[in-house]
Amino acid sequence: xxxxxxxxxxxxxxxxxxxxxESVAARQTAALEANRKGEAYVRHGELENAxxxxxxxxxxxxxxxxAPGIAANAINLSIVxxxxxxxxxxxxxxxxVLEQPNLRFPAERLAEVALRxxxxxxxxxxxxxxxxxxxxAAGHCGARCPASGAIHNVRAQLALQAGRLDAAAASxxxxxxxxxGTEDRTELANALRLLGIVALRSGDAAAARRQLExxxxxxxxxxxxRKMALDLLALGQAAELGGDREAARAYYARALSVSEADxxxxxxxxxxxxxxxxxxxxxxx
Numbered sequence: 542x543x544x545x546x547x548x549x550x551x552x553x554x555x556x557x558x559x560x561x562x563e564s565v566a567a568r569q570t571a572a573l574e575a576n577r578k579g580e581a582y583v584r585h586g587e588l589e590n591a592x593x594x595x596x597x598x599x600x601x602x603x604x605x606x607x608a609p610g611i612a613a614n615a616i617n618l619s620i621v622x623x624x625x626x627x628x629x630x631x632x633x634x635x636x637x638v639l640e641q642p643n644l645r646f647p648a649e650r651l652a653e654v655a656l657r658x659x660x661x662x663x664x665x666x667x668x669x670x671x672x673x674x675x676x677x678a679a680g681h682c683g684a685r686c687p688a689s690g691a692i693h694n695v696r697a698q699l700a701l702q703a704g705r706l707d708a709a710a711a712s713x714x715x716x717x718x719x720x721x722g723t724e725d726r727t728e729l730a731n732a733l734r735l736l737g738i739v740a741l742r743s744g745d746a747a748a749a750r751r752q753l754e755x756x757x758x759x760x761x762x763x764x765x766x767r768k769m770a771l772d773l774l775a776l777g778q779a780a781e782l783g784g785d786r787e788a789a790r791a792y793y794a795r796a797l798s799v800s801e802a803d804x805x806x807x808x809x810x811x812x813x814x815x816x817x818x819x820x821x822x823x824x825x826x
Contacts, residue, residue, distance in 0.1 A: 565605065568601050568604060568605055569601075569605065569607070571597075571601050572597075572598045572601035572602050572605075572607070572610055572614075573598075575594045575595070575597040575598035575601065576594070576595065576598040576613070576614060576617070578590075578591075578594040579591045579592075579594035579595040579598060579614075579617060579621075582594055583621065584764075585804075586803050586804030586805065587804075588621050588624055588625050589625075591621045592618060592621045592622060592625070595614050595617045595618040595621060596618055598610070598614040598617075599611065599614035599615055599618060599634070599637060602614055603637065606644060608641075608644045608645060608646050608647075608650075609646075609647065609650065611637050611638060611641070611644070611646075612637075612638050612646050612647070612650035612651075612653070612654065613650075614637075615634050615635055615636075615637040615638050615654070616635070616650075616653055616654065616657055618634040619631045619632070619634040619635050619657050619661070620657070622634060623657075623660070623661055623664060624767075624805075626807075628661050628664065628665055631657075631661050632658065632661055635654050635657055635658060638650070638651070638654045639654065648681045648682070648683070648686065649681070649682070649686050649687050649688055651681040652678045652679075652681035652682040652686060652688040652692070653678075653688055653691075655674045655675070655677040655678035655681060656674070656675070656678045656688060656691055656692065656695060658670075658671075658674040659671045659672075659674035659675045659678065659695050660695065662674060663695070663698060663699070663702075666702075668699060668702055668703070671695070671699060672699055675692060675695050675696055675699065678691075678692050678695075679692050685719075687723055687725065689716075689719040689723070690716045690717075690719040690720035690723060690725050690728030690729070690731075690732065691716075691725075691728050691731075692716075693712045693713070693715040693716035693719055693732070694712070694713065694716040694728055694731045694732055694735060696708075696712040697709045697710075697712035697713040697716060697732070697735045697739075698735065700712055701735070701738065701739070701742075706739055706742055706743060709735065709739050710736065710739045712735075713732045713735040713736045713739065714732070714736070716728055716731065716732035716735070717729060717732035717733065717736070720732055726759055726762070726763055727763060727765070729759060730755075730756045730759035730760050730763070730765075730768060730772075731756075731768075733752045733753070733755045733756035733759070734752070734753060734756040734768070734771060734772055734775065736752045737749045737750075737751075737752035737753035737756060737772075737775055737779070738775055740752060740779075741775065741778055741779055741782060744782070746779045746780070746782040746783035747783070749775070749776075749778075749779040749782070750776060750779045750780070750783070753772050753775050753776045753779060754776070756768075756772045757769060757772035757773065757776065760772055766799050766800070766802065766803035766805065766808075767800075767803060767805055767808060769796075769799050770796045770799045770800045770803070770805065770808040770811070770812065771808075773792045773793070773795045773796035773799065773812075774792070774793065774796045774811060774812065774815060776792045777789040777790075777792035777793045777796065777815055777819075778815075780792055781819065781822075786819055786822070786823055789819055790816065790819055790820075793812055793815040793816045793819065794812075794816065796808065796811070796812040796815070797809060797812035797813060797816065800812055
């Protein structure tokens with residue numbers, strides 16, 4: 542009789558373990574599906590729906606203490622909130638990583654989180670804390686890691702903001718080389734755009750257009766409308782610098798079209814302001 546009871550207990554224990562395993566698998570699948578929905582919403586410019594999807598994916602990853610999943614979804618949610626101009630929420634989402642000392646996050650993810658903080662600070666023109674976060678990112682990254690190109694690009698942006706064109710160009714070239722080494726097309730385009738902007742500020746319209754056209758080609762290939770709009774706006778400035786107002790107007794009109802299709806209110810406002818500015822310059826008013 543005792544043997545039968547023991548057998549029954551073992552059978553029950555085995556039955557009790559299966560649903561738990563299925564629950565873990567189901568949560569993992571649900572987190573991946575929520576992440577895919579978030580990506581689709583971002584592509585369609587539905588940022589609030591994207592935030593909702595990434596928040597659900599983050600919740601599911603947290604319930605499993607899935608460190609890579611937590612980091613990926615916290616970063617995605619932060620990017621969406623930043624695009625919405627909700628900077629406090631963008632920072633708060635990163636707390637899912639920084640406020641979890643008991644979980645082991647990959648060093649490259651910690652570098653990405655630090656970079657996200659730096660980019661949020663850049664958006665708010667908080668340049669000193671942005672520099673501090675870049676230093677933290679470099680500390681996590683070490684000599685070489687997948688985030689190297691991005692770190693150099695953020696340093697280039699900070700140097701541009703400070704008016705240090707030589708330093709900005711040096712950092713952008715370092716980003717260019719690092720990105721080619723890791724085949725990171727996104728950061729390669731960012732580096733080319735920054736080199737184009739440095740050339741613009743140095744008064745070299747021809748060099749600026751060469752760099753920016755290369756950035757635009759990559760961003761179009763990657764399907765990055767916000768970056769395309771930035772390239773087109775800078776190309777318009779380069780055309781203006783070169784005295785070609787018609788080309789400048791065409792670039793600004795393309796930036797407006799891309800931004801409207803992407804439902805990017807910031808990009809729309811920037812492109813309209815550029816078009817208004819060139820029309821005023823043409824009329825002399």
